[in-house]
Amino acid sequence: MSGLEVRQLRYFVAVAEELHFGRAAERLGMAQPPLSRAIRELERQLGVQLLERTTRQVALTEAGRVLLRDARIALDAVTAADRRVRNAGRPAPALRLAFKPDYDAGLLPRMLAEYQRDPAAVPVELLMGARGEQVPALWDGRADVAMLPTPFDDRGLDFEPLLTEPRLVALAVDDPLAARDGLEPADLAGRLLPDGAPADDETGAPPPGSVLPPCRDLAQIFNMIELGTVVWFPPLSLIRRHRRPGIAYRPVRGLRPSTLAVAWPQASRSPAVAAFVRAATEVAATHTAEDLVAP
Amino acid sequence: MSGLEVRQLRYFVAVAEELHFGRAAERLGMAQPPLSRAIRELERQLGVQLLERTTRQVALTEAGRVLLRDARIALDAVTAADRRVRNAGRPAPALRLAFKPDYDAGLLPRMLAEYQRDPAAVPVELLMGARGEQVPALWDGRADVAMLPTPFDDRGLDFEPLLTEPRLVALAVDDPLAARDGLEPADLAGRLLPDGAPADDETGAPPPGSVLPPCRDLAQIFNMIELGTVVWFPPLSLIRRHRRPGIAYRPVRGLRPSTLAVAWPQASRSPAVAAFVRAATEVAATHTAEDLVAP
DNA sequence: GCCACTCATATCGCCACGGTATCAATGGGG
DNA sequence: CCCCATTGATACCGTGGCGATATGAGTGGC
Numbered sequence: 001m002s003g004l005e006v007r008q009l010r011y012f013v014a015v016a017e018e019l020h021f022g023r024a025a026e027r028l029g030m031a032q033p034p035l036s037r038a039i040r041e042l043e044r045q046l047g048v049q050l051l052e053r054t055t056r057q058v059a060l061t062e063a064g065r066v067l068l069r070d071a072r073i074a075l076d077a078v079t080a081a082d083r084r085v086r087n088a089g090r091p092a093p094a095l096r097l098a099f100k101p102d103y104d105a106g107l108l109p110r111m112l113a114e115y116q117r118d119p120a121a122v123p124v125e126l127l128m129g130a131r132g133e134q135v136p137a138l139w140d141g142r143a144d145v146a147m148l149p150t151p152f153d154d155r156g157l158d159f160e161p162l163l164t165e166p167r168l169v170a171l172a173v174d175d176p177l178a179a180r181d182g183l184e185p186a187d188l189a190g191r192l193l194p195d196g197a198p199a200d201d202e203t204g205a206p207p208p209g210s211v212l213p214p215c216r217d218l219a220q221i222f223n224m225i226e227l228g229t230v231v232w233f234p235p236l237s238l239i240r241r242h243r244r245p246g247i248a249y250r251p252v253r254g255l256r257p258s259t260l261a262v263a264w265p266q267a268s269r270s271p272a273v274a275a276f277v278r279a280a281t282e283v284a285a286t287h288t289a290e291d292l293v294a295p
Numbered sequence: 296m297s298g299l300e301v302r303q304l305r306y307f308v309a310v311a312e313e314l315h316f317g318r319a320a321e322r323l324g325m326a327q328p329p330l331s332r333a334i335r336e337l338e339r340q341l342g343v344q345l346l347e348r349t350t351r352q353v354a355l356t357e358a359g360r361v362l363l364r365d366a367r368i369a370l371d372a373v374t375a376a377d378r379r380v381r382n383a384g385r386p387a388p389a390l391r392l393a394f395k396p397d398y399d400a401g402l403l404p405r406m407l408a409e410y411q412r413d414p415a416a417v418p419v420e421l422l423m424g425a426r427g428e429q430v431p432a433l434w435d436g437r438a439d440v441a442m443l444p445t446p447f448d449d450r451g452l453d454f455e456p457l458l459t460e461p462r463l464v465a466l467a468v469d470d471p472l473a474a475r476d477g478l479e480p481a482d483l484a485g486r487l488l489p490d491g492a493p494a495d496d497e498t499g500a501p502p503p504g505s506v507l508p509p510c511r512d513l514a515q516i517f518n519m520i521e522l523g524t525v526v527w528f529p530p531l532s533l534i535r536r537h538r539r540p541g542i543a544y545r546p547v548r549g550l551r552p553s554t555l556a557v558a559w560p561q562a563s564r565s566p567a568v569a570a571f572v573r574a575a576t577e578v579a580a581t582h583t584a585e586d587l588v589a590p
Numbered sequence: 591g592c593c594a595c596t597c598a599t600a601t602c603g604c605c606a607c608g609g610t611a612t613c614a615a616t617g618g619g620g
Numbered sequence: 621c622c623c624c625a626t627t628g629a630t631a632c633c634g635t636g637g638c639g640a641t642a643t644g645a646g647t648g649g650c
Binding site: 302325326328329330332333349350351 | 640646
């Protein structure tokens with residue numbers, strides 16, 4: 001048999017990420033020599049060189065890169081098994097829902113209410129997280145289901161789009177651009193949020209020169225917008241619930257709308273998840289119909 | 296940390312599948328007492344009861360079923376990491392292609408030739424397997440890419456449809472149905488192949504009463520058809536290459552056509568896989584165009 | 591009611607894994 | 621140019637985890 005063990009994978013991932021046996025050992029809470037030996041033994045047992053070592057430098061080989069990717073996936077799967085069975089073993093297993101505050105289009109309360117009407121409903125645990133934390137939470141079993149804006153890395157996940165709404169640009173009221181009509185994406189280039197917020201637009205990655213700290217707090221973002229430092233592209237539902245005097249909202253030509261989706265692990269066969277997806281779809285459909293009547 | 300180990304997962308899966316500590320221990324090549332102790336220790340460490348034991352019976356709890364599913368996935372991921380890194384570490388890593396003979400629409404040679412023209416091409420290893428073995432081979436890292444008919448369990452996989460072709464029913468020439476026109480699926484119920492062959496049609500699962508052995512050999516299938524025992528629904532391309540005097544082919548109303556697809560793990564970022572997918576798509580498109588000109 | 595079956599407990603022995611001490615190689619700085 | 625700091629490798633030792641054997645205990649069938 002293969003004989004590959006979780007401990008070996010953890011060790012390798014630590015070394016591959018640190019590219020330094022000493023620091024990796026520290027991170028693992030162990031001494032450096034047994035770590036060196038474990039990696040060497042791993043290479044021997046696989047018959048593959050994973051690392052190029054000199055006494056001053058450690059680098060990954062091609063095979064090492066392959067193992068790093070696959071080991072992370074495998075470790076996530078093992079961790080997920082652990083977390084899910086712990087949850088399933090509780091007297092009242094919960095549905096653990098990962099979401100990002102203010103990105104639920106204000107529908108979360110209604111969805112939860114609708115969900116509880118389902119006979120397959122179980123208690124819900126809410127997992128608030130920053131943008132980009134929902135998907136890893138599904139991968140490693142912290143969450144059973146997530147609500148998040150598309151697009152996202154859906155490897156190993158199934159998902160269902162719920163609703164699509166336009167986005168506007170948020171900028172300071174005294175910003176010269178606020179007076180203009182028909183803003184173009186190019187007008188706003190170089191002023192995107194550095195990270196965290198929905199900056200992965202068609203305009204691409206955040207500006208490399210930016211020294212602004214990644215900011216995940218809504219109040220901070222608004223402050224920075226008021227200062228004219230950055231602009232931001234919130235969806236309509238978020239704007240409706242967070243009006244501020246110092247901030248103006250303007251349409252931008254060709255700005256991709258925001259689509260909210262519900263996602264869950266493909267492996268999931270849980271009736272509780274299915275019920276939540278049904279409830280979420282239901283509420284979103286109703287909400288869309290309302291919007292059509294009274295926009 | 297979690298501390299869950301591969302050994303524990305293997306032990307649990309063995310017990311959960313056998314529902315018998317003695318047989319599971321035998322399958323694992325070990326004695327029964329340490330296995331009992333290991334499972335008990337696993338339950339203690341998770342704080343979850345996985346099995347209901349009496350001295351005469353072992354049964355899975357709900358949490359046990361959850362762990363069985365997730366443990367299989369995790370073990371596949373670990374095994375895949377092992378196999379993939381071993382392949383990646385070879386002097387000339389191969390592209391391992393899983394397929395089922397006669398279900399390549401006769402395009403495999405052209406696809407391989409087209410693939411070899413790509414600068415990203417590497418040596419190809421062919422993994423012939425019975426129906427249903429391609430997907431597990433992708434899951435546990437035996438294969439990098441697969442050609443197989445849809446639908447299939449695509450959890451964790453990406454895929455691309457290549458071409459769609461009609462299927463006919465194959466039956467004995469002296470079968471009364473062979474004289475009829477406009478066959479319906481209902482006419483053929485109860486005579487489907489028990490397993491292995493493409494029996495997962497809209498007509499559903501194989502008949503439960505059937506005592507016929509699962510048969511995966513083409514010659515055997517043809518023999519059984521000639522005997523009038525069963526009928527079968529091969530795609531057109533297979534028929535063209537396997538004409539036999541004793542067998543007649545007739546259209547069936549509403550019979551779902553067969554779609555050939557190429558599939559690969561979502562985790563894959565290998566240029567070799569991408570190149571093969573491109574080559575396969577290319578050849579399939581060309582072939583379809585030829586068919587349009589000279590059908 | 592006895593026996594066979596099956597899972598649990600007790601005890602022993604080994605080796606795998608981690609720790610400490612030390613070596614060896616390499617690159618940078620005085 | 622040589623010395624020293626840095627960093628991975630080697631040597632050796634002790635412990636604890638894991639598996640084997642022997643045995644016990646509970647249960648269903650005949």
